[in-house]
Amino acid sequence: MGNKNQHGKDEAEQGLVVSHFGVAVEVLFETGERRMVKVKRNSGHVVGDQVTVSGEVLTRLARRTELSRRDARGGIHLLAANLDVLGIVLAPGTPSGFLDRAIVAARAAGLAPFVVCNKCDLAEAEEQSRATGSVYGGILPIFPLSAATGAGMEPLRDYLRQGHRGAFVGTTGVGKSSLMNALCPELNLKVGALSDYNWTGRHTTTVSSLHALPGGGELVDTPGFRDFGLVDITAPELAAWFPGFEALRDHRCRFNDCRHRQEPGCAVRDEVGSGTISEERYLTYLVLLAEVEALEEAAQRRNWKK
Numbered sequence: 195m196g197n198k199n200q201h202g203k204d205e206a207e208q209g210l211v212v213s214h215f216g217v218a219v220e221v222l223f224e225t226g227e228r229r230m231v232k233v234k235r236n237s238g239h240v241v242g243d244q245v246t247v248s249g250e251v252l253t254r255l256a257r258r259t260e261l262s263r264r265d266a267r268g269g270i271h272l273l274a275a276n277l278d279v280l281g282i283v284l285a286p287g288t289p290s291g292f293l294d295r296a297i298v299a300a301r302a303a304g305l306a307p308f309v310v311c312n313k314c315d316l317a318e319a320e321e322q323s324r325a326t327g328s329v330y331g332g333i334l335p336i337f338p339l340s341a342a343t344g345a346g347m348e349p350l351r352d353y354l355r356q357g358h359r360g361a362f363v364g365t366t367g368v369g370k371s372s373l374m375n376a377l378c379p380e381l382n383l384k385v386g387a388l389s390d391y392n393w394t395g396r397h398t399t400t401v402s403s404l405h406a407l408p409g410g411g412e413l414v415d416t417p418g419f420r421d422f423g424l425v426d427i428t429a430p431e432l433a434a435w436f437p438g439f440e441a442l443r444d445h446r447c448r449f450n451d452c453r454h455r456q457e458p459g460c461a462v463r464d465e466v467g468s469g470t471i472s473e474e475r476y477l478t479y480l481v482l483l484a485e486v487e488a489l490e491e492a493a494q495r496r497n498w499k500k
């Protein structure tokens with residue numbers, strides 16, 4: 195167990211939460227030692243949290259980033275802390291608008307997004323990856339690959355090896371689990387394999403964990419990422435972080451809450467006028483903005499009724 199100091203008290207040790215089992219977390223200490231520490235259900239600790247442990251007392255340090263999602267009832271769930279990058283996985287069938295939403299969500303949370311175009315062993319996927327490259331190529335890293343055949347995996351490994359800590363999001367069936375398995379050979383996410391840890395005698399099913407990759411870098415696997423289907427973002431976030439619109443961040447629109455519609459002095463509209471931003475991208479933005487605003491209004495109406 196923990197180290198004792200000269201007064202016989204537990205010395206606080208710093209570590210990283212690498213797994214979450216609902217009623218306990220596994221902490222990886224700087225010494226390389228791993229230990230389970232009990233936590234209250236909904237204690238607020240998540241994988242990626244930096245903590246100090248003194249005996250059985252866990253103290254969370256300030257977070258650099260937080261990634262969360264909203265459930266159908268509007269509740270916010272924190273998925274992971276201190277991630278640097280977010281891998282947005284696409285495959286044929288990914289709904290239009292998903293990529294833009296996910297990029298906005300990542301940037302708003304302070305994470306650098308990158309794109310994985312999976313299933314490139316299929317002709318449709320290859321086409322999708324070419325189309326994605328032509329729109330987003332200059333904006334963020336894109337990795338066309340096949341988790342199934344292993345083709346194109348090396349550039350992604352190199353990217354993660356730069357010491358990035360990340361996670362994959364994507365709609366169901368795009369191949370997130372296949373990618374995780376391809377990148378982390380020793381991965382075993384089966385709940386049955388966790389019976390060793392089931393010392394609390396309670397049911398421990400919701401498991402998320404952080405995996406160190408053989409070549410460097412870390413990936414978080416959280417069941418919550420699986421249904422990151424409709425990535426929720428706010429209208430101001432969309433106006434600030436829509437990929438290809440840099441105007442607001444550079445404070446070039448006259449109003450800092452500009453939504454790039456009819457506002458005077460809007461730099462985005464100027465750029466559409468001059469052809470720097472394509473008409474098509476601008477229309478995509480307007481459709482997404484209308485959709486996000488409609489969702490926000492519906493949520494507001496629900497709150498008034500309460």
Ligand SMILES: Nc1nc2c(ncn2[C@@H]2O[C@H](COP(=O)(O)OP(=O)(O)OP(=O)(O)O)[C@@H](O)[C@H]2O)c(=O)[nH]1
Pocket residue numbers: 312313314315316339340341342343364365366367368369370371372373420421
């Ligand atoms: N052709 C092809 N199929 C793939 C590839 N990667 C994954 N698949 C298949 O796509 C299906 C879904 O893969 P998963 O890895 O379970 O996808 P997921 O995103 O984790 O799915 P959820 O858990 O539902 O969110 C499986 O049948 C995989 O075999 C690929 O590179 N090429």
Ligand SMILES: [Zn+2]
Pocket residue numbers: 441447448452453454455457459460461462463
């Ligand atoms: Zn504007």
